Amino acid sequence: MVKVNLPLLEVSGADYGDDEAAMVDYRADGTARAMAMDNRGPIRYDANGKLHPDILDAYSRAGFYVFEDVLGEAERADLERDVADILDRAPVAKDAKLDKHGRPALGVDCQARTVGWVKPLSDPNGGTDAAYGRHPSKMNEPTPPSDAPEHVVQVVLGSLQFSDACLRMYGHPDLLAVTEAINGPDFTPFNDIIWIKHPRLGASVAWHQDGWTHWENPELDENTHGFNMMAQLYGCDAANGLWVVPGSHRMGKVDIKAMVEVAGSDRLPEAVPLICAPGDVAITNRQAIHGSFANTSPNVRVTINVGSQRRKFVLGVTSGGLHSPVALYDDDYIRQRSRVIMYGIDARRQRYPEETPYVYAPLADREEQYRWNDAAKADMKDYNMQDLGI
Numbered sequence: 001m002v003k004v005n006l007p008l009l010e011v012s013g014a015d016y017g018d019d020e021a022a023m024v025d026y027r028a029d030g031t032a033r034a035m036a037m038d039n040r041g042p043i044r045y046d047a048n049g050k051l052h053p054d055i056l057d058a059y060s061r062a063g064f065y066v067f068e069d070v071l072g073e074a075e076r077a078d079l080e081r082d083v084a085d086i087l088d089r090a091p092v093a094k095d096a097k098l099d100k101h102g103r104p105a106l107g108v109d110c111q112a113r114t115v116g117w118v119k120p121l122s123d124p125n126g127g128t129d130a131a132y133g134r135h136p137s138k139m140n141e142p143t144p145p146s147d148a149p150e151h152v153v154q155v156v157l158g159s160l161q162f163s164d165a166c167l168r169m170y171g172h173p174d175l176l177a178v179t180e181a182i183n184g185p186d187f188t189p190f191n192d193i194i195w196i197k198h199p200r201l202g203a204s205v206a207w208h209q210d211g212w213t214h215w216e217n218p219e220l221d222e223n224t225h226g227f228n229m230m231a232q233l234y235g236c237d238a239a240n241g242l243w244v245v246p247g248s249h250r251m252g253k254v255d256i257k258a259m260v261e262v263a264g265s266d267r268l269p270e271a272v273p274l275i276c277a278p279g280d281v282a283i284t285n286r287q288a289i290h291g292s293f294a295n296t297s298p299n300v301r302v303t304i305n306v307g308s309q310r311r312k313f314v315l316g317v318t319s320g321g322l323h324s325p326v327a328l329y330d331d332d333y334i335r336q337r338s339r340v341i342m343y344g345i346d347a348r349r350q351r352y353p354e355e356t357p358y359v360y361a362p363l364a365d366r367e368e369q370y371r372w373n374d375a376a377k378a379d380m381k382d383y384n385m386q387d388l389g390i
C-alpha cells in the first residue's frame with residue numbers, strides 16, 4: 001500500500017452499479033494484456049549514448065511506453081510536498097477566490113487557466129463540442145458517493161509555475177534525452193498539467209485523440225502531434241489510470257464514436273491501461289486514442305504531465321484555443337515559451353549538482369540568461385498563456 005500525504009477528502013464507497021462486474025473483468029483482462037506487451041522497462045541507451053532503438057521501436061508500435069523506476073524516493077517526496085501544497089492553496093470551492101485558510105487561492109491572480117474542477121465521477125466532455133469536439137462519445141457516469149462534494153479539482157494547468165519539484169522533473173536529463181530521441185534536439189514544449197484523480201470521486205476523460213491541427217496535413221506521420229510524458233507519483237492501475245488503444249497513433253483521425261458503438265459500451269476491447277509503480281514515467285503519443293474511467297477505486301492517481309512536440313509541426317502554425325489563446329507560433333513565441341525548459345534544467349542542476357545537465361540545443365548559447373532564481377520565478381507567472389497546443 002503506497003502511503004499518500006495529500007489533503008484528500010474521505011468519502012464513502014462508489015462502484016459502477018449494474019456495470020460493476022463487467023468493469024472488474026475488463027480491468028483484469030486489460031491489465032493482463034498490458035503486462036504482456038513489450039513496451040516497458042528502464043530508460044536505456046545504446047553504445048553511442050542514444051536512447052536504445054528497441055525502446056523507440058516498441059514505442060512506435062504501441063504509441064506508449066512505460067519507463068520504470070525513473071523518479072527516486074527523494075524526488076517523489078519533493079513532488080508530493082508540492083502537490084500537497086497546491087491542493088492546500090487551491091480555491092476552497094469552484095469559482096472561489098480564497099483557499100480553505102482564507103488566503104488568496106492559487107491561480108486566482110493568473111490570467112491563464114490554472115485549477116480545473118469537475119463533478120465527481122462525471123464525464124464533462126464526452127459527446128459534447130468542447131475541446132474541438134475531440135471527445136465524441138459519452139463515458140459511463142457512476143453515481144457519486146452520497147457524501148461527495150459538488151466539485152473536485154481534476155487538473156492544475158501551468159503547473160511548473162506552482163512547483164519547483166515539477167519544474168526540476170521537467171529538467172530531468174534522462175527524460176529530456178527521451179524527448180530528444182522522439183522529437184529531435186530542437187523539440188518544443190507543449191503544455192504541463194497535473195492530473196489528480198481523486199479516490200472514489202475522480203471524473204472520467206472520454207476517449208479521444210489529442211491533436212486538432214494536423215490531421216489533414218499531407219506530412220502527417222505517427223509523431224506529428226507530439227507526446228505527453230506522464231510521471232506517476234503513486235503509480236496507477238486499470239481503475240484509476242489512463243487507457244490507450246495500442247497502435248492507434250498510426251491510424252490518422254479515428255471515428256471513435258463508431259468504435260464505441262461497435263463495442264456496445266465505453267469498454268473498448270482493444271484498449272489497455274497504463275500500469276505503473278510510483279516513480280514510473282509513461283510516454284503517450286498524443287495521436288493515440290486514450291481516455292480514463294471515473295475512479296471508483298480507493299486509490300488516488302497523481303500524474304505530473306509534461307508534453308513536447310517536433311518543431312517542424314509547431315513553427316509557423318497558428319493554433320491553440322484549448323489550453324491557451326489562439327496564436328501564431330513564430331520563432332520568438334516558441335523561444336519565449338521554451339525558456340521554461342532552460343529554467344527546468346537550471347533548477348535541477350541546483351538541486352542535483354552530481355547529475356550531468358541536459359543541453360537544450362536551441363537555447364544552449366544563452367544559458368546564462370536562464371538561471372533559476374527569484375526573477376525567473378516571477379518570469380514564470382502565466383507562462384502557460386503561451387502553451388503550444390496543436
Ligand SMILES: O=C(O)CCC(=O)C(=O)O
Nearest residue numbers: 195205210228242292303
Ligand atoms: O490522465 C488522464 O486521465 C487524461 C489525460 C489525457 O487525456 C491527456 O493528457 O490528454
